[in-house]
Amino acid sequence: MIDAFDQIFVLLKHWALGWPFWPESLKPMLSVFLSIVPIMLVFALLFGITTVVERKAIGRIQNRYGPNRVGLPFTDVRLFGFGQFIADGIKALTKEDIVPRAADRVVHFLAPIALIVPVFLAYSVLPYGKNMAPIDMDTGVLFFFAVGAATELSVFMAGWSSRNKYSLLGAMRAIAQMISYEVPLIISTITVVMMVGSLSTVKIVEAQAEYSGQLPHWHVFTPWGLAGFILFLIAAMAESNRSPFDLPEGESEIVAGYFIEYSGFKFALFFLAEYLGMFAISGLAITLFLGGWTAPLAFLSWLPSWLWFFAKLLALISLFIWVRGTVPRLRMDQLMNFAWKFMLPMALINIAAAGLWFFLPAGFDRWAVCSAMLIVPYVLLGRGLMGGKLFTKRTYRYAE
Amino acid sequence: MTLPFAILAVVTLAGAIAAMSLRNLVHCALCLVATFGGLAGLFLQLGAQFVGLAQILVYIGAVAILIVFAILLTRGSESPQQPIVAGRWLMGVAVAALTFGSLMVSIVTSTLISSANGPKPNVAADISVKKIGAKLMTEYVLPLEVVALLLTAALIGAVIIAMEEQARLAPEGSQSH
Amino acid sequence: MLGEGIIKGLAETARNFVGSYVDKERLVTVQYPEERLPAKEAARNFPFLVFDGHDPHAGLRCVACQICEKECPPQCIYIEKSMDKKPDYVGKPQFYPKIFDIDISVCMSCQICVEVCPFEAIKMDTEFELSHTDRFAGLLFDKHQLAKSNEYYQKIHPNEAAEVDGHLAAEKAKAEVKAKADADAKARIAAAKTTTPPAAKPTPAPTS
Ligand code: SF4
Ligand code: SF4
Numbered sequence: 001m002i003d004a005f006d007q008i009f010v011l012l013k014h015w016a017l018g019w020p021f022w023p024e025s026l027k028p029m030l031s032v033f034l035s036i037v038p039i040m041l042v043f044a045l046l047f048g049i050t051t052v053v054e055r056k057a058i059g060r061i062q063n064r065y066g067p068n069r070v071g072l073p074f075t076d077v078r079l080f081g082f083g084q085f086i087a088d089g090i091k092a093l094t095k096e097d098i099v100p101r102a103a104d105r106v107v108h109f110l111a112p113i114a115l116i117v118p119v120f121l122a123y124s125v126l127p128y129g130k131n132m133a134p135i136d137m138d139t140g141v142l143f144f145f146a147v148g149a150a151t152e153l154s155v156f157m158a159g160w161s162s163r164n165k166y167s168l169l170g171a172m173r174a175i176a177q178m179i180s181y182e183v184p185l186i187i188s189t190i191t192v193v194m195m196v197g198s199l200s201t202v203k204i205v206e207a208q209a210e211y212s213g214q215l216p217h218w219h220v221f222t223p224w225g226l227a228g229f230i231l232f233l234i235a236a237m238a239e240s241n242r243s244p245f246d247l248p249e250g251e252s253e254i255v256a257g258y259f260i261e262y263s264g265f266k267f268a269l270f271f272l273a274e275y276l277g278m279f280a281i282s283g284l285a286i287t288l289f290l291g292g293w294t295a296p297l298a299f300l301s302w303l304p305s306w307l308w309f310f311a312k313l314l315a316l317i318s319l320f321i322w323v324r325g326t327v328p329r330l331r332m333d334q335l336m337n338f339a340w341k342f343m344l345p346m347a348l349i350n351i352a353a354a355g356l357w358f359f360l361p362a363g364f365d366r367w368a369v370c371s372a373m374l375i376v377p378y379v380l381l382g383r384g385l386m387g388g389k390l391f392t393k394r395t396y397r398y399a400e
Numbered sequence: 401m402t403l404p405f406a407i408l409a410v411v412t413l414a415g416a417i418a419a420m421s422l423r424n425l426v427h428c429a430l431c432l433v434a435t436f437g438g439l440a441g442l443f444l445q446l447g448a449q450f451v452g453l454a455q456i457l458v459y460i461g462a463v464a465i466l467i468v469f470a471i472l473l474t475r476g477s478e479s480p481q482q483p484i485v486a487g488r489w490l491m492g493v494a495v496a497a498l499t500f501g502s503l504m505v506s507i508v509t510s511t512l513i514s515s516a517n518g519p520k521p522n523v524a525a526d527i528s529v530k531k532i533g534a535k536l537m538t539e540y541v542l543p544l545e546v547v548a549l550l551l552t553a554a555l556i557g558a559v560i561i562a563m564e565e566q567a568r569l570a571p572e573g574s575q576s577h
Numbered sequence: 578m579l580g581e582g583i584i585k586g587l588a589e590t591a592r593n594f595v596g597s598y599v600d601k602e603r604l605v606t607v608q609y610p611e612e613r614l615p616a617k618e619a620a621r622n623f624p625f626l627v628f629d630g631h632d633p634h635a636g637l638r639c640v641a642c643q644i645c646e647k648e649c650p651p652q653c654i655y656i657e658k659s660m661d662k663k664p665d666y667v668g669k670p671q672f673y674p675k676i677f678d679i680d681i682s683v684c685m686s687c688q689i690c691v692e693v694c695p696f697e698a699i700k701m702d703t704e705f706e707l708s709h710t711d712r713f714a715g716l717l718f719d720k721h722q723l724a725k726s727n728e729y730y731q732k733i734h735p736n737e738a739a740e741v742d743g744h745l746a747a748e749k750a751k752a753e754v755k756a757k758a759d760a761d762a763k764a765r766i767a768a769a770k771t772t773t774p775p776a777a778k779p780t781p782a783p784t785s
Contacts, residue, residue: 063597064605322590325590
């Protein structure tokens with residue numbers, strides 16, 4: 001019974017495929033269709049809900065209410081404002097689509113499509129539950145990063161084709177940032193790939209699905225895993241242009257960055273792609289470090305695996321929102337310095353630590369050595385980057 | 401010839417031709433990306449997952465961006481005035497013919513083709529990433545290290561060139577004030 | 578150590594997040610259509626015309642002198658003078674505006690009309706829920722929409738209205754004293770007329 005509940009979506013799909021009236025030749029297509037549509041629907045819905053939750057949470061952080069009005073249409077039911085995203089969607093759909101006269105029409109049109117397609121492709125390798133990865137690829141992680149890298153070009157397309165200096169600046173910033181943070185992102189992933197010995201997302205989760213006592217063997221519970229997870233998360237924030245790394249959009253200096261000249265539904269597509277990118281990369285973080293669909297404690301394993309995946313996803317999304325409500329935007333040089341002078345060395349040291357962890361015999365010594373290997377450079381790098389600067393009250397040369 | 405192959409081939413070739421003949425440099429770069437994408441698709445279709453995905457990661461994710469940046473940072477994206485077929489086209493044709501010829505020779509004389517007159521084994525399919533990794537780390541470790549060294553040297557060289565320029569510019573800037 | 582500040586910041590925002598659910602006092606916003614903040618004395622947006630008493634026509638202070646129309650920078654006031662006259666607050670016959678329109682979609686709330694009006698007839702309102710589905714006629718306010726009682730004025734700007742009222746009352750008292758003096762003089766003259774022939778015509782009371 002529990003197993004059936006765990007596998008309910010897999011069983012449903014098989015049941016739907018087993019209907020006798022499908023022609024045999026259409027079955028592979030249908031199978032693909034039955035995998036894609038639920039994923040798209042679920043994550044589009046999650047996107048809608050997240051936008052409301054985010055606005056509410058940031059409102060609360062700033063001691064405001066946040067959206068709490070829009071509920072069911074034509075009634076007084078308010079649903080705590082969770083009808084907001086439907087209203088926003090309708091508004092985006094019905095708005096006029098404005099293309100600047102000087103814009104490169106074809107590229108301007110293609111950019112949002114070229115952005116949303118790779119983002120959705122990234123979802124095809126994530127294992128959402130036991131036996132619930134749409135494709136179990138031998139090179140799943142590589143696939144994820146390959147399609148992720150393809151989004152950079154669409155950002156450039158959007159920024160360049162708009163013929164607007166702000167959008168071009170935004171695109172330049174976005175690409176510089178994405179390229180810089182892709183390096184620590186991939187290097188922090190390498191540790192996991194090294195340990196598991198596979199690029200397949202399914203195998204990576206399976207490697208973490210054991211328990212010693214009640215505790216799971218998640219990678220985040222090792223020194224290199226924790227460091228890798230934190231590095232991965234920071235780089236993921238930068239990759240998905242989340243605040244404090246939202247320079248490409250920096251409303252206060254370049255208005256909205258690369259999608260400034262987009263309106264209506266195309267703008268909504270950019271917005272959607274950004275959030276979907278965040279979910280996808282959170283999903284990968286869960287797969288790599290947080291044990292994918294496995295339960296956090298052994299006795300909780302009876303809950304369905306997909307429930308755990310989505311619970312972890314929601315937790316990570318909340319973390320992203322929390323950080324957004326806390327940290328102000330970085331400056332461009334701070335961003336680059338952080339990527340190349342802190343993230344990259346730490347990620348490289350982390351690889352060495354992971355290698356050592358692999359060869360040292362299990363026990364307390366291994367913990368101590370690997371932790372020291374990470375903490376000492378962390379402290380030293382932190383000291384070095386601050387350069388002995390003491391943060392005092394800022395003095396202004398002119399504006400006194 | 402299957403339908404996916406036909407589509408990918410058309411995309412690749414059309415992209416390549418457009419990349420040669422379009423006026424706007426950025427459009428050319430974008431068409432080149434289509435070609436890269438088509439090539440990656442062809443690799444994937446042949447079962448060479450690693451090569452295909454590396455193609456996307458490296459060529460679309462990095463090389464194309466580099467090209468685009470180079471176009472934007474040098475002379476802007478305005479279209480050139482001179483005709484497309486210009487100047488040293490003869491040399492270009494010669495280089496292209498040489499490349500094509502050498503590739504052709506190496507493919508025709510490859511052991512894979514000569515040995516596979518019978519039923520062709522699907523060679524690519526059982527080359528897993530694991531095998532590639534193992535080979536790179538054992539048999540081909542020296543070439544790998546050489547390439548790594550070369551790339552690092554190039555990186556450092558680029559940084560040094562940029563630094564020198566800065567050092568040269570700085571005193572001039574302070575004098576002009 | 579690196580990252581310390583971020584942890585502190587996260588703790589602070591978490592405290593605010595939880596606090597805003599526990600402690601209503603923390604919330605800085607009010608739920609607008611249901612809850613409202615009391616309007617500030619100095620608030621202003623668009624002008625209105627003040628009338629005394631209960632009849633918007635009889636009590637209207639505006640005498641259609643058209644000073645405000647001339648002074649309004651964006652030219653959003655339109656006035657047409659009446660043909661006949663009606664008594665003003667001191668009882669003196671004055672013109673009144675036959676038409677008095679303000680286009681509030683043009684008005685920039687500068688309060689210049691209020692500054693220049695010599696009759697304390699036009700004042701700034703605090704009413705802001707003026708949105709309308711007809712963007713032309715709906716935002717052109719005529720005399721009837723603009724006329725609001727002095728009690729209303731006292732309610733929205735108590736201090737200012739008290740000052741104006743005191744000022745007007747003083748003026749009215751002065752006018753009354755003067756009228757009385759005039760009446761007395763007239764009576765004296767009339768009394769004198771019975772005995773002696775009229776010496777001179779009484780000078781008319783100067784307009785205030
Ligand atoms: S407030 Fe200013 S703009 Fe408005 S009616 Fe008076 S003078 Fe004109
Ligand atoms: S509101 Fe005042 S200034 Fe304007 S016409 Fe009336 S009396 Fe004159």
